[in-house]
Amino acid sequence: xxxxxxxxxxxFIVDDEPTNIKLLDSVLKSxxxxxxxxxxxxxxxxxxxxxxxxxxILLDINMPHLDGxxxxxxxxxxxxxxxxxxxxxxxQSDHEYLLRALAMGARDLVRKPFxxxxxxxxxxxxxxxxxxxxxxxxQKLVLEExxxxxxxxxxxxxxxxxxxxxxxxxxxxxxxxxxxxRMSKMSTLLAKSLGWSDGDCELILHASPMHDIGKIGIPDxxxxxxxxxxxxxxxxxxxxxxxxxxxxxxxxxxxLILASEIALSHHEKWDGSGYPxxxxxxxxxxxxxxxxxxxxxxxxxxxxxxxxxxSIDASVNYIKENAGVHFDPEVVEHFKKCLxxxxxxxxxxxxx
Numbered sequence: 573x574x575x576x577x578x579x580x581x582x583x584f585i586v587d588d589e590p591t592n593i594k595l596l597d598s599v600l601k602s603x604x605x606x607x608x609x610x611x612x613x614x615x616x617x618x619x620x621x622x623x624x625x626x627x628x629i630l631l632d633i634n635m636p637h638l639d640g641x642x643x644x645x646x647x648x649x650x651x652x653x654x655x656x657x658x659x660x661x662x663x664q665s666d667h668e669y670l671l672r673a674l675a676m677g678a679r680d681l682v683r684k685p686f687x688x689x690x691x692x693x694x695x696x697x698x699x700x701x702x703x704x705x706x707x708x709x710x711q712k713l714v715l716e717e718x719x720x721x722x723x724x725x726x727x728x729x730x731x732x733x734x735x736x737x738x739x740x741x742x743x744x745x746x747x748x749x750x751x752x753x754r755m756s757k758m759s760t761l762l763a764k765s766l767g768w769s770d771g772d773c774e775l776i777l778h779a780s781p782m783h784d785i786g787k788i789g790i791p792d793x794x795x796x797x798x799x800x801x802x803x804x805x806x807x808x809x810x811x812x813x814x815x816x817x818x819x820x821x822x823x824x825x826x827x828l829i830l831a832s833e834i835a836l837s838h839h840e841k842w843d844g845s846g847y848p849x850x851x852x853x854x855x856x857x858x859x860x861x862x863x864x865x866x867x868x869x870x871x872x873x874x875x876x877x878x879x880x881x882x883s884i885d886a887s888v889n890y891i892k893e894n895a896g897v898h899f900d901p902e903v904v905e906h907f908k909k910c911l912x913x914x915x916x917x918x919x920x921x922x923x924x
Contacts, residue, residue, distance in 0.1 A: 579603075579604040579605055579606065580606070580607055581605070581627035581628060581699050581702075581703065582625070582628075583605060583607065583608050583609065583627065583628045583629070583630065583695075584620065584621070584628070584629040584630065584631075585597060585608060585609065585610045585611065585630045586614055586630065586632060586635075586640075587611075587612070587630075587635070587661060588613075588632065589632070590612060592661070592684075593610045593612060596630060596691075597610055599691070600692075603692055609626070613637065614635045614638040614639070614643050617638075617647070618646045621647065625652070625654075625656070626656045627656050627699060627702050628656050628657055628659065628699055628702060629647075629657070629659070630659050631643060631644070631659065631660055631661060632660075632661045632662070633661075633662045633669075633673065634664075640660065640662075640673065641672065641673070641676060644658060644673075644677050644678070648676070653709070654702075654705060654706060656702055657679035657680070657698040657701065657702050658677060658678045659678070659680050659681065659694060659695065660680070661681075661682055661686075662681060662682075662683060662684065663683065663684040665683065679698055680694050680697075680698060731778050734779075734782060734827070734831075737781075737782055737785055750922070751871075751874060752780075752781040753781075754870045754917055754918055755781075755783075755863070755866045755867050756776075756777055756781050757777065757917045757921070758865075758866035758914050759777070759862050759867075760773050760774075760776055760777040760780075761910050761913055761914060761917070762862045762866060762903060762907060762910060763859075763862055765906040766858070766862070766902070766906055775826055775827055776830065776834075776863075779827055779828075779834055780831075780859075780863050780866070782820060782831040782835060783816070783831075783867065784812060784816065785815075785816045785819055785820065785831075785835060786812035786817070786818075786819065786835060787812045787815075787816075788815075789811070789815040790809060790811070790815075791808070794808055794809055795809070810839070810847045813836050813838070813839055813847065813848050814836070814848055816832075816835030816836070817832050817835045817836035820835055830859060833860065834857075834859050834860055834863050836849075836860070837851065837856055837857045837860025837861075838864050838867060840852075840856040840860055840861075840864070841897065841898045841899075842856070842861070842895075842896055842897060842900050842901070853900075858900075861899070861900040862903055864898070864899060864900075864903075865891060865899050865900075865904065868890075868891070868899075869891055869907070869914070870918070872887040872890060873887045875923070884915065888908075891904055892904060892908070
């Protein structure tokens with residue numbers, strides 16, 4: 573341990589006898605220790621420690637107001653992972669008396685009257701251990717921060733790939749990336765209103781843009797057809813949900829699991845008339861029920877090559893009228909509740 577660091581250590585000297593305080597202060601300063609805090613009234617130890625932590629505490633046991641045991645109780649109540657070592661100063665020799673001090677967290681003891689050479693050696697050893705612990709903790713914090721930053725970088729890279737996958741499907745459908753931004757943010761708003769945790773809301777924000785990823789497997793002649801689909805064409809078009817789920821399945825991350833669930837279920841309908849599996853009611857994953865409302869509302873209010881944008885009122889009425897038919901009534905209730913925020917999202921991310 574660096575001698576300079578050790579000599580700069582902050583040391584509390586807690587004793588109700590001014591003579592002992594003066595002696596210890598003089599001896600420690602003679603050895604180069606300068607950051608000494610003499611405390612005659614034991615009631616001041618906790619406040620001093622909170623004001624600025626110590627690296628070592630020399631502590632008398634028999635004191636008025638608060639004895640050494642009570643001082644240790646106060647310090648232990650702070651649950652400080654780097655609580656400094658305590659060197660007991662005592663004239664007591666009773667074994668039980670000393671065991672109690674050690675059990676409460678004291679690391680060593682020196683009996684009065686002091687052997688000054690022994691005292692200095694114990695001070696040096698305890699400081700070396702404490703300052704070594706502090707260096708390890710600081711190193712651990714630095715490493716944790718490095719890991720946190722790297723994890724954030726990897727997460728951001730993953731999310732960028734996810735967003736671009738979603739946009740790839742939208743571009744094939746003659747849409748810009750603004751649709752997936754709007755519907756994903758609307759989905760997140762609805763999920764939060766429904767009581768989803770912050771972590772799950774973050775997941776749906778990043779999973780929902782992949783809801784139509786399966787469109788990349790639909791032939792252009794069908795996907796880009798401006799008119800009404802023929803029955804066989806519609807059957808092919810509907811397979812985009814299965815294709816999307818197939819692309820995303822077997823992922824071992826919560827994000828891909830949720831994305832696959834949404835891709836497969838967002839065209840199911842509350843009354844069981846949707847596809848691909850004809851699920852009804854609560855058997856449809858709630859994520860799919862949420863995305864269904866957000867996706868349809870945004871699609872209705874957005875222009876497409878084959879249609880004009882519906883008005884806000886007409887689109888809202890459609891969502892309301894189809895509660896219990898196409899949409900989960902509970903999700904529709906939260907849609908109505910969140911409508912002002914939903915419209916803010918729409919206005920903020922309009923097509924350009």
